[in-house]
Amino acid sequence: xxxxxxxxxxxxxxxxxxxxxxxxxxxPTAAQEARQLGAVVVSASGFEQEVRTAPASISVVTRExxxxxxxxxxxxxxxxxxxxxxxxxxxxxxxxxISIRGLPSEYTLILIDGRRQSVAADVAPNGFGDALTxxxxxxxxxxxxxxxxxxxxxxYGADAMGGVVNIITRKVAQTWNGTVGVEMGLPQDGGDSDAxxxxxxxxxxxxxxxxxxxxxxxxxxxxxxxxxxxxxALGAAGGRDPATPQSRQYNLGARFMLTPDKDNxxxxxxxxxxxxxxxxxxxxxxxxxxxxxxxxTVAQSFGYRDYLRFNQDQIAIGHTTRLDFxxxxxxxxxxxxxxxxxxxxxxxxxxxxxxxxxxxxxETTNTLFDTKLVTALGEANVLTVGGQWWKAExxxxxxxxxxxxxxxxxxxxxxxxxxxxxxATFGLRHDDHERFGNQLSPRAYLVxxxxxxxxxxxxxxxxxxxxxxxQLIDGVNGISGQGLTINIGNPNLQPEKSVSTEVGFxxxxxxxxxxxxxxxxxDIRDKIVSGAGDCAIDPISSCAANPTATYALNQDKxxxxxxxLNGRVALAAxxxxxxxxxxxxxxxxxxxxxxGKLSDTAEHMANAQLQWSATDKLNLWLRGEYRGKSxxxxxxxxxxxxxxxxxxxxxxxxxxxxxxxxxxxxxKYSKGVTLNANIFNLFDKDFRNTQVYTNTAGxxxxxxxxxxxxxxxxxxxxxxxxxxxxxxxxx
Numbered sequence: 001x002x003x004x005x006x007x008x009x010x011x012x013x014x015x016x017x018x019x020x021x022x023x024x025x026x027x028p029t030a031a032q033e034a035r036q037l038g039a040v041v042v043s044a045s046g047f048e049q050e051v052r053t054a055p056a057s058i059s060v061v062t063r064e065x066x067x068x069x070x071x072x073x074x075x076x077x078x079x080x081x082x083x084x085x086x087x088x089x090x091x092x093x094x095x096x097x098i099s100i101r102g103l104p105s106e107y108t109l110i111l112i113d114g115r116r117q118s119v120a121a122d123v124a125p126n127g128f129g130d131a132l133t134x135x136x137x138x139x140x141x142x143x144x145x146x147x148x149x150x151x152x153x154x155x156y157g158a159d160a161m162g163g164v165v166n167i168i169t170r171k172v173a174q175t176w177n178g179t180v181g182v183e184m185g186l187p188q189d190g191g192d193s194d195a196x197x198x199x200x201x202x203x204x205x206x207x208x209x210x211x212x213x214x215x216x217x218x219x220x221x222x223x224x225x226x227x228x229x230x231x232x233a234l235g236a237a238g239g240r241d242p243a244t245p246q247s248r249q250y251n252l253g254a255r256f257m258l259t260p261d262k263d264n265x266x267x268x269x270x271x272x273x274x275x276x277x278x279x280x281x282x283x284x285x286x287x288x289x290x291x292x293x294x295x296x297t298v299a300q301s302f303g304y305r306d307y308l309r310f311n312q313d314q315i316a317i318g319h320t321t322r323l324d325f326x327x328x329x330x331x332x333x334x335x336x337x338x339x340x341x342x343x344x345x346x347x348x349x350x351x352x353x354x355x356x357x358x359x360x361x362x363e364t365t366n367t368l369f370d371t372k373l374v375t376a377l378g379e380a381n382v383l384t385v386g387g388q389w390w391k392a393e394x395x396x397x398x399x400x401x402x403x404x405x406x407x408x409x410x411x412x413x414x415x416x417x418x419x420x421x422x423x424a425t426f427g428l429r430h431d432d433h434e435r436f437g438n439q440l441s442p443r444a445y446l447v448x449x450x451x452x453x454x455x456x457x458x459x460x461x462x463x464x465x466x467x468x469x470x471q472l473i474d475g476v477n478g479i480s481g482q483g484l485t486i487n488i489g490n491p492n493l494q495p496e497k498s499v500s501t502e503v504g505f506x507x508x509x510x511x512x513x514x515x516x517x518x519x520x521x522x523d524i525r526d527k528i529v530s531g532a533g534d535c536a537i538d539p540i541s542s543c544a545a546n547p548t549a550t551y552a553l554n555q556d557k558x559x560x561x562x563x564x565l566n567g568r569v570a571l572a573a574x575x576x577x578x579x580x581x582x583x584x585x586x587x588x589x590x591x592x593x594x595x596g597k598l599s600d601t602a603e604h605m606a607n608a609q610l611q612w613s614a615t616d617k618l619n620l621w622l623r624g625e626y627r628g629k630s631x632x633x634x635x636x637x638x639x640x641x642x643x644x645x646x647x648x649x650x651x652x653x654x655x656x657x658x659x660x661x662x663x664x665x666x667x668k669y670s671k672g673v674t675l676n677a678n679i680f681n682l683f684d685k686d687f688r689n690t691q692v693y694t695n696t697a698g699x700x701x702x703x704x705x706x707x708x709x710x711x712x713x714x715x716x717x718x719x720x721x722x723x724x725x726x727x728x729x730x731x
Contacts (some may be wrong), residue, residue, distance in 0.1 A: 091130025094244030107162030238282025328374030
């Protein structure tokens with residue numbers, strides 16, 4: 001059966017490109033076969049390659065590692081990867097953002113089986129973008145997660161300027177099998193959130209060798225965390241803090257695989273995600289006609305109900321054909337993302353308008369067609385050519401009309417084996433945006449396998465990122481400040497462009513010990529900065545909607561740079577120590593002067609894990625993580641004014657550093673049953689210390705050593721000591 005053929009032949013001693021093509025031409029196989037070739041990935045070039053020789057810096061999170069981490073969303077699953085920071089900022093729903101190499105989270109592209117999940121419009125405005133990271137398959141359906149640290153705009157387009165996270169799901173099998181997993185998080189402190197999750201996955205043939213199906217689903221429940229704001233600091237508007245709200249998440253999906261003959265696969269994938277958050281205490285936003293402090297009724301609508309929902313519906317259909325000269329893959333994906341629980345606030349309409357208080361429709365539809373051909377050009381070259389058509393539509397009840405944008409792209413990338421040990425990759429992407437016209441993004445990368453143990457690789461990549469649909473609106477594009485501040489777009493914005501370089505040195509003795517060092521730098525021109533323009537100083541056409549507003553503006557430039565180190569040492573037959581460290585710095589430059597850092601990424605981050613395979617059934621581990629200090633304010637302290645200056649007087653310039661330890665293990669109770677138990681924040685470090693200052697309006701505002709809640713929440717507040725237990729049954 002083509003979708004689960006287990007008869008891959010061993011690759012003969014061919015040149016690297018020829019071997020890579022044989023991998024691409026071979027039929028899909030189970031993960032254990034891939035390990036015969038070393039760690040194998042598909043994200044770097046669009047076909048299977050070993051990690052150490054792939055033309056990119058890649059980390060792989062295996063299914064076994066995911067099961068031991070007990071993560072609640074995608075960001076937490078990646079928290080201990082070098083170059084990745086997920087605790088620089090916290091969204092209103094308590095979710096985390098994924099930042100790679102010091103670039104903000106909007107530069108990280110999320111894929112599932114190579115299909116884009118990121119949308120081109122802000123359908124979850126005002127700090128709710130983190131809620132969209134919960135849209136992912138259940139743990140039981142994931143085979144591995146591939147993380148590319150660095151730009152991949154040639155293959156994947158604009159959003160991949162910072163990096164790519166590709167979630168690879170399990171393949172449909174020849175015989176019926178499945179997994180049921182149950183998890184529970186039990187905090188020691190009653191003020192932290194408890195959590196429960198159920199994961200289900202089953203797959204197998206409907207008609208042997210012709211039609212198969214995989215079904216997946218999950219239910220996740222999280223309790224409400226005690227608010228960090230003392231009662232005295234809860235005003236009429238409620239006020240935000242990083243304490244997580246009560247939530248429910250549901251995922252249901254199915255994948256059908258049809259194999260009419262040995263050379264063709266046709267698949268259909270359906271997925272539905274539903275997420276609900278409680279807002280009855282105004283922690284997500286001020287509820288219409290309510291004084292959040294007293295419960296009294298007021299006349300004004302502020303833009304929120306007592307709940308928020310985020311929904312995603314996705315349908316994708318694809319075809320893979322194995323030709324005599326290569327492999328052709330094509331897919332069509334339609335994704336609809338919707339926010340519910342937002343309303344039309346009073347200040348967004350004229351007095352007496354019947355729209356006030358009505359539901360605000362927030363929905364974006366993204367339709368993508370992708371196609372890609374991988375073919376050999378002689379023995380020394382593997383060529384990948386393809387294209388993409390992408391239409392993004394936004395419907396916002398706050399706006400007067402529906403907005404959309406269309407972009408199409410063509411790309412080509414050639415992997416050339418110059419010698420048996422030296423491989424060069426050259427790529428070029430052409431993007432045609434209906435607003436900005438033609439854009440070219442070239443890429444060059446070189447991999448030298450110096451010996452069986454040593455690999456040297458590096459390259460230069462460019463990228464192009466257009467403003468999203470909301471940012472280009474000429475007029476009102478949103479509302480903030482608990483329904484009191486009208487936001488405007490800037491139709492004069494230009495695309496951002498980037499140049500990224502990296503050089504890496506990898507060592508692997510093939511006996512359990514390895515090490516690596518990568519130096520990187522990202523330069524961005526025309527960086528879009530929210531609030532950098534001011535209607536009072538430099539009015540644009542959108543200022544007619546609000547003469548006192550600020551708006552997004554292209555700054556001169558921004559850059560990030562740093563070093564990533566990683567290593568693994570086999571200490572003994574059953575002991576192993578893994579470590580990594582990342583140093584990152586950044587700056588934002590305006591008119592030739594440094595005005596602040598680009599992102600909330602900590603300058604120093606480190607992780608270490610000691611693993612002991614005590615027996616064939618019992619595995620134990622101890623993990624430590626360090627996150628250095630990070631910026632508290634977007635601007636350098638000398639430019640601070642107003643409330644930022646008042647908070648600076650109380651807390652200083654930085655969010656504090658911290659160290660955490662975690663202890664866990666797994667036990668294979670029987671052939672199909674595995675039990676896991678973890679203790680997170682082993683020494684119960686307290687992150688809930690707060691300070692209160694009075695803002696310029698005379699109201700109390702809460703901040704903390706490890707977070708800052710103003711327009712957005714910087715930093716995070718990890719839970720105290722928590723026991724997380726799970727049981728997984730394979731059948």
